[in-house]
Amino acid sequence: MKHSITLNVNGEEWDVDVAPNETLLEVLRERIGIKSPKVGCETGDCGACTVILDGKTVRSCLVLAVEADGHGVLTVEALSKDGPNELQQMFIDRNSFQCGFCAPGIVLAVSELLATNPSPTEDEVKEAIAGNLCRCTGYTPIVEAVMEFVGKDEA
Amino acid sequence: MPIAHEFDYVKPASLDEAIAVLAEHGEGARVLAGGTDVVALLRNGAIAPEVVVDVKGIEGLADIQSAGDRLFIGPLVTFSDLIESELIRKRFPLFYEMAVKVASKGIRNRATIVGNICSAVPSCDAGPVLLVYEARVLILGPGGERTVHIDEWFTGPKKTDLQSGELVVGLEMSSSVQVCGGSYVKLGRYRGEDLAQVSVAVLVSSDYEYHVAFGAVGPTPVRARKLEAAIKGDKPTDEMLEVARKFIVRETSPITDIRATVEYRVHMLEVMLERGIRAAVARLNGGGPEYGTRHI
Ligand code: FES
Ligand code: FES
Numbered sequence: 001m002k003h004s005i006t007l008n009v010n011g012e013e014w015d016v017d018v019a020p021n022e023t024l025l026e027v028l029r030e031r032i033g034i035k036s037p038k039v040g041c042e043t044g045d046c047g048a049c050t051v052i053l054d055g056k057t058v059r060s061c062l063v064l065a066v067e068a069d070g071h072g073v074l075t076v077e078a079l080s081k082d083g084p085n086e087l088q089q090m091f092i093d094r095n096s097f098q099c100g101f102c103a104p105g106i107v108l109a110v111s112e113l114l115a116t117n118p119s120p121t122e123d124e125v126k127e128a129i130a131g132n133l134c135r136c137t138g139y140t141p142i143v144e145a146v147m148e149f150v151g152k153d154e155a
Numbered sequence: 156m157p158i159a160h161e162f163d164y165v166k167p168a169s170l171d172e173a174i175a176v177l178a179e180h181g182e183g184a185r186v187l188a189g190g191t192d193v194v195a196l197l198r199n200g201a202i203a204p205e206v207v208v209d210v211k212g213i214e215g216l217a218d219i220q221s222a223g224d225r226l227f228i229g230p231l232v233t234f235s236d237l238i239e240s241e242l243i244r245k246r247f248p249l250f251y252e253m254a255v256k257v258a259s260k261g262i263r264n265r266a267t268i269v270g271n272i273c274s275a276v277p278s279c280d281a282g283p284v285l286l287v288y289e290a291r292v293l294i295l296g297p298g299g300e301r302t303v304h305i306d307e308w309f310t311g312p313k314k315t316d317l318q319s320g321e322l323v324v325g326l327e328m329s330s331s332v333q334v335c336g337g338s339y340v341k342l343g344r345y346r347g348e349d350l351a352q353v354s355v356a357v358l359v360s361s362d363y364e365y366h367v368a369f370g371a372v373g374p375t376p377v378r379a380r381k382l383e384a385a386i387k388g389d390k391p392t393d394e395m396l397e398v399a400r401k402f403i404v405r406e407t408s409p410i411t412d413i414r415a416t417v418e419y420r421v422h423m424l425e426v427m428l429e430r431g432i433r434a435a436v437a438r439l440n441g442g443g444p445e446y447g448t449r450h451i
Contacts, residue, residue, distance in 0.1 A: 001163060003164065019161070020161075020162055020163060020164035020207065021157070021158040021159075021160060021161055021162060021197070022157070022158075023157075023158070023194065026157060042156060042198060043195050043198070043199075044191055044195055044258075044261075044262060047259065047261055050261055056235065056264040056265075057260060057261045057264060058261055058264055058265050059191070059261050059262065059265070061194075062190055062191050062194040062195060062265070063190060063194065063265070064164065064187075064190065064194060064207075066164050066166075066209075067187070067190065067209060067211070109260065109261070112260070113260075126346070127260075127346065128260055130259050130260075130345075130346040131258065131259020131260060131261050131262065132259075132261075
């Protein structure tokens with residue numbers, strides 16, 4: 001049986017009919033056309049599908065779309081309505097990413113951290129992105145960019 | 156890969172409604188809280204319920220409360236909720252130390268401690284900590300309420316005493332001792348997502364009575380009562396730790412699997428037990444590393 005749900009995605013209301021076995025990740029990508037959350041492992045391990053649900057990062061591959069009925073979803077598209085925000089610009093300036101597949105998840109994970117802890121230690125940054133796998137960079141340029149962003153870079 | 160299996164989804168607004176749906180569908184119903192296990196299992200085909208019962212619409216299930224030395228944790232309390240709770244940080248910091256070691260932030264934001272023991276994988280992080288706290292699992296079913304001691308809760312790998320038609324409505328425990336120190340030591344392959352290869356929880360009271368439990372070293376998390384009896388009343392001297400180490404083989408039955416060999420598990424258990432006991436005692440006496448540290 002289909003369920004009619006309402007999702008607030010990046011500040012816009014969407015009414016969609018979904019089957020119970022559709023995930024939030026699928027609905028965002030296939031129905032709403034928001035492509036920044038990536039389809040990675042689909043088992044909760046890689047963090048590529050990360051979105052912010054009611055203020056907290058979640059794995060959208062492990063959330064049923066019906067569960068998100070009436071809730072608010074944010075993706076990186078919301079951060080960069082007027083071009084990259086300051087954090088994103090820092091990642092660009094420092095060439096932090098290579099293929100970029102992990103980038104939306106990592107940007108959201110770091111944004112979540114900075115919302116409650118604007119001056120994190122390097123260890124706190126690493127912990128915040130520990131569930132976001134990056135197969136290209138070795139993480140160093142990502143962590144360095146965040147440390148520079150919060151004004152704690154050594155370089 | 157989409158979820159191939161089709162199922163109905165219901166979101167009861169009250170416990171009565173939830174129990175009625177569970178009773179109607181029996182084994183065909185699956186309770187959904189954080190979904191970090193349930194949705195993964197639906198996708199890989201390990202479970203195929205007729206109906207998924209989302210309990211997140213029921214009021215009052217996300218409470219963390221304490222009265223006297225009693226602690227209550229509701230079934231919708233996530234690991235992030237535990238980490239962010241002042242009450243937990245101040246009065247039951249061992250739960251904080253365990254929760255920060257669970258998977259990654261994106262999982263902790265969603266996964267519940269009750270769901271963790273309902274999934275009941277042998278490496279579940281909540282198991283050893285609830286064992287040393289001698290927690291009781293509060294259950295509601297068609298016949299009313301019942302309580303299961305955590306010792307009797309885990310009945311096998313991914314198996315629990317929960318019967319079809321029943322719902323866990325909370326965890327309850329009391330710190331029978333006023334002053335205690337604890338530690339949770341977890342060995343994983345990397346930070347961020349890994350299941351424990353071995354884990355150790357220790358709780359020590361001011362008269363040096365120890366509660367010790369292990370995870371991922373047998374079909375279920377286990378309490379090490381013989382070990383506890385052998386070191387009761389002793390401070391962690393070299394001799395005492397030697398005795399404690401000797402009991403590891405008697406209390407555990409680790410296997411070689413994809414994550415670690417028996418030899419590695421036993422060796423690390425010895426190291427982790429020693430560090431866990433030392434940290435718990437140091438904390439009991441007001442020192443030791445801050446709660447949340449990794450110990451290894
Ligand atoms: S795709 Fe969701 S965690 Fe990997
Ligand atoms: S930049 Fe390629 S996965 Fe991170």
